Amino acid sequence: MKLFTFITQLLQLIILVGIAPAFTGWVRMLKCWSQGRTTAGLFQPYRDLIKLFSKEVLLADNATWIFRFTPYLVFGTAVLAGGIIPMLTVDLPAASTADVIVLVALFAIARFFTALAGMDIGTAFGGMGSSREMTIASLAEPAMLMAIFTVSLASKSTSLSQMVHVIYAGQSAFRPSIAFALIAFILIALAETGRIPVDNPATHLELTMIHEAMILEYSGRHLALIEWAGMMKLFLFVVLGIAAFAPWGIALSGELFPVLLAFLFMLMKLGVIGIGLVLIETGLAKMRIFRMTEFLGSAFLLATLGMLSFFILE
Amino acid sequence: MGIGPLGLTASSIVILFSFILFIPLLKSSQRLLINLSFFAFSAASILGIAGGVWTVGAGITNKFIIPLGLPDLPFHLRLDPLSGFFITVISLLSFFVSLYSIGYVKGYLGKRPVTNLVIFYSLFLAGMMMVVIADDALFFLISWEAMAAASYFLVMFEDENLENRKAAFLYIIVAHVGAIAILLSFGIMAGLATGFESFSGYTFDAMREADVPLKWATAAFLLAFFGFAAKAGVIPLHVWLPEAHPVAPSNVSALMSGVMLKTAIYGIVRVSFDLLGGFPWWWGALVLIFGLISAVMGVLYALMQHDLKRLLAYHSVENIGIILVGIGLSMIFTSFNMPMLAALGLIAGLYHTMNHAVFKGLLFMGAGAVLHATGERDMEEMGGLIHRMKWTAPLFLIGCVSISALPPFNGFVSEWLTFQAFLLSPVLPSPLLRLLIPLGAALLALSAALAAACFVKAFGVTFLGHWRGRHMPRVHEADWFMRSGMILAALSCLLLGVLPTFVIDWMDIIPQHLVGTKIGASSGAYGWLWLTPIAPERASYSGISVFFGILFVVALTYLVLHITRGHVERVPIWDCGFAKLNERMQYNAASFSMPIRRIFGFLFKIKEDVKLTPCSTHKPFPKKLNYHLKVRDRFWGWIYKPIVESCFWLARHAGKLQQGRVQAYLIYSFITIIILLLFSR
Structure with missing residues (x-):
């Protein structure tokens, strides 16, 4: 039985690494359809990654070890984060290693080093991207923590597995604090994964790009790792949202059948969330960078309101 | 006394003092003076570490009375786990910094004599150690003043700069205003212990025994909090800190920021938990609010700086704030009689005290190495130092990662504990606190995220990119003494981050003494790998697994990608076809x-x-x-300028009395005598 939990853990990592590009492909496909364009297919992200991996790496003359180390670290933290979020089952050996605060901090490490890599070469674009990314993160990260804290207050634990357990155990009744937290979480997830209206993953226009500006100098396998990690990050935010707000379907034990069922549930939820994401992205325009304060400020406020309403009402 | 922990600590202090006697002999050979003295100080620090670790580990309390001082008022010494913890923190950092100083102070050779620096450095170390083992108000204040005076002279070391003299003057004024408040606070406690006629109430033992009425206790606490807050740099009493810390020699800045501020934390904990004992919840709320203001404002001010050492100094304000948040939460929980949660808050605060000492020491040492190598403190002129300083850069980066509260390093552990303490607060009965605490958690999260932004800026602008100044000086790497000090500090950052359970089990005796229970950090079925305060299903964190997990995945990815070929091609920077890129086009501190x-x-x-x-x-x-x-x-502008201006106004008007004529002065004395006679009739 113990062995089987390790297998599910491994399975979960494989699913993360393997399916994340497909989810990105799904979102792109939906976007093409909604805008009346022909799609490149669900598997285009895989083809992009393979192409990048087979290309050589061009490195600026003065790039240091920080620049070369960052892609591996970013990839590594994304994989590690995938080990602690219950995607298929809550019975994960790695889940007790780290709780949700550590999870947020893992994303922060990746961002910290990406921002440093952006400044490493010494071009204006890199610094601009780093500065903007860290500004947005410094507003988004506390809001994210507050949203997650609100959920964890209700479940009296910061361990994600425990949070899923508690939500299962009943109390599925509508709670105002959770509603606030959910809205805040959606806003932050858009900001953290660099989607419209905060950042546009498809643009390289200097006035608007944020995340892309930092990684502008990357090429070859380094770029592939960063792109892959970016797809994994989007996937992770979706499964984190599922685990914290709508965990129904996740297996409570490590048995084979519930895990399989959980996998099907997860695919269904991913499909639906992809549609929601595309509706947001096609419905909104990208904001000016200094409008971001209002956007993230309201996310922060909503999350804090959620926590306040927990303390006062519940 | 036999060789007990107190003996070890005392001998460490004796070494520091007795070495001062040798200094005049060595004055002629400055190089020998530096080598010998800082080796001796490192050795003294090791004794201190041994004494501190032993005291806390064994949970013993040693007392001793020295028949020195005023007649009938001997000095009392006491080494209990709380003092032992602070002795450990002070000695640990002073060990690293003393090693570092062997290399750093040699930078002054040929420029200015360093005898003063050595003398006041040893006095400063001894003063800090005496503060935390003092067990009576008299000895405490003498040590406190010795520490303040020694650090004043250290800030003044390069006294030809107007900036240094101004900073030192501001520092000594704030330090003394604070000291007066502490003196008054002790006065209240001592007076209520034995009555105002007798002097025997000056020992801390008498104050512990005393049954102080609440309104007097409140007055004593507020005075003590004000006094210690002035030393710790709590906003709004912080103005001296970003002036004084940057201008001191960097090894001294490391000690001032790393451990001197912590003596004030010690004072707050000692007075509120130990000397006064019981307290109402709003004392804790007060500490919490000031802690939060300092945390957020400190980091925001730090972000605006472009002087590397000033930036670090403002971060000390932030971190003192985070420590006070832990302590404030602990006080709130204590007053509602929840010892377990109080212990968690206290451990969070104290653990952050130790962490901040180590990483801020490391960062100031790194900034010192940069200053030593380039002669520059202004980040707007720097850049690209990572190419020249192959050791300092990664070590400074470890400090940056630690202070930004990123796992697996140590800053994260204490912030994690503080968040856990926040999340346990729904059990509190007071409605006002229910409003305050969510906001508190939000502000703490904000300050942590801003700190990360600030250190991306600090590291990125200083070490990455190209040199921004007009002429790049001949940059040289720090020597092995400086490096070893920084390496040891960086290793401690990692160890405190990945093995927190050992350290917390070691210091668990302190909350046992002060609030009555342990937290049992590694309780439950998980063992030493997992940090599980309160209960394993509540929250768990295993720093070592996170560390090795990241390491493993990174190594695996690297190997997989390098099986076939690891070739990279070096090319010029892509300049978008503009071909006129220069280093002034980089983002700098102001634009970041x-x-x-x-x-x-x-x-x-x-x-x-x-x-x-x-x-x-x-x-x-x-x-x-x-x-x-x-x-x-x-x-x-809000607080200090009006005070300064009214002082000048008063002085101008009082100055009119000064006529410079003897007749006028005779009339003044005559009038004074008449008035006195009238009153004393």
Whole structure:
């Protein structure tokens, strides 16, 4: 039985690494359809990654070890984060290693080093991207923590597995604090994964790009790792949202059948969330960078309101 | 006394003092003086570490009375786990910094004599150690003043700069205003212990026994909190800190920021938990609120700085705030009689005390190495140092990662514990606290995220990119003494981050003494790998697994990708075809923080000047652009400027009495005598 939990853990990592590009492909496909364009297919992200991996790496003359180390670290933290979020089952050996605060901090490490890599070469674009990314993160990260804290207050634990357990155990009744937290979480997830209206993953226009500006100098396998990690990050935010707000379907034990069922549930939820994401992205325009304060400020406020309403009402 | 922990600590202090006697003999050979003295100080620090670790580990309390001092008022010494913990923190950092100083102080050879630096350095170390083992008000205040005076002279070390003299003057004034408040606080406690006629109440034992009525206890606490807050740099009493810390020699800045501020934390914990004992919840709320203000404002001010050491100094304000948040939460829980949660808050605060000592020491040592190598403190002139300083850069980076509260390093562990303490607060019965605490958690999260932004800026602008100044000086790497000090500090950052359970089990005796229970950090079925305060299903964190997990995945990915070929091609920077890239086009400290300055600008006093010199032939193309930015602390204008101005006003008016004629002075004395006679009749 113990062995089987390790297998599910491994399975979960494989699913993360393997399916994340497909989810990105799904979102792109939906976007093409909604805008009346022909799609490149669900598997285009895989083809992009393979192409990048087979290309050589061009490195600026003065790039240091920080620049070369960052892609591996970013990839590594994304994989590690995938080990602690219950995607298929809550019975994960790695889940007790780290709780949700550590999870947020893992994303922060990746961002910290990406921002440093952006400044490493010494071009204006890199610094601009780093500065903007860290500004947005410094507003988004506390809001994210507050949203997650609100959920964890209700479940009296910061361990994600425990949070899923508690939500299962009943109390599925509508709670105002959770509603606030959910809205805040959606806003932050858009900001953290660099989607419209905060950042546009498809643009390289200097006035608007944020995340892309930092990684502008990357090429070859380094770029592939960063792109892959970016797809994994989007996937992770979706499964984190599922685990914290709508965990129904996740297996409570490590048995084979519930895990399989959980996998099907997860695919269904991913499909639906992809549609929601595309509706947001096609419905909104990208904001000016200094409008971001209002956007993230309201996310922060909503999350804090959620926590306040927990303390006062519940 | 036999060889007990107190003996070890005392002998460490004796070494520090007795070495001063040898200094005049060594004065002629400055190089020998530096080598010998700082080796001796490192050895003394090791004794201190041994004494501190032993005391806390065994949970013993040693007392001793020295028949020195005023007649009938001997000095009392006491080493209990709380003192032992602070002795450990002080000695640990002073060990690293003393090693570092062997290399660093040699930078002054041939420029100025360092005898003063050595003398006051040893006095400073001894003063800090005496403060935490003092067990009576008299000895405490003497040590406190010795520490303040020694550090004043250290700030004044390069006294030819007006900046240094001004900073030191401001420092000594704030330090003394604080000391007066502490003296008054002890006065209240001692007076209520034995009555105001007798002097025997000056020992801390008498104060512990005393049954102080609440309103007097409140007065004593408020005075002590004010006094210690002035030393710790709690906003709004912080103005001296960003002035004094940057101008001191860097090894001294490391000690001042790393451990001297912590003696104030010690004072707050000692007075509130130990000497006064019981307290109402709003004392804790007060500490919590000031802690939160300091945490957020400290990091925001730090973001606006472009002087590397000033930036670090403002971060000390932030971190003192985070420590006070832990302690404030602990006080609140204590007053509602929840010892387990109080212990958690206290451990969080104290663990952060130790962490901050180590990483801030490391960062100041790194900044010192940069200053030593380039002669520059202004980040706007720096850049690209990672190419020249192959050791300092990664070590400084470890400090940056630790202070930004990123796992697996140590800063994260204490912030994690503080968040856990926050999340356990729904059990509190007071409605006001239910409003305050969610906001508190939000502000703490905000300050942690801003700290990460600030250190991306600090490291990125200093070490990455290209040199921004006009002429790149001949940069040299720090020598092995400086490196070893920094390496040891960096290792401690990692160890405190990945093995927190050992350290917390070791210091668990302190909450046992002060609030009555242990937290049992590694309780439950998980063992030493997992940090599980309160209960395993509540929250768990295993720093070591995170560390090795990241390491494993990174190594695996690297190997997989390098099986076939690891070739990379070096090419010139892509300049978008512009071909005229220069180093002034890089983002610098001011531009990096510009978005944050715009968002939080209302908190500062910002003066921005742009001057365009238009080209005579092409109007739209300016020939030159001058940009001038000045960001100032609002608190200076709000609080300090009125005080300074009213002092000057008073002095001007009182100065009119001074006529310079003997007759006038005779009349003054005559009138004074008449008035005195009238009153004493």
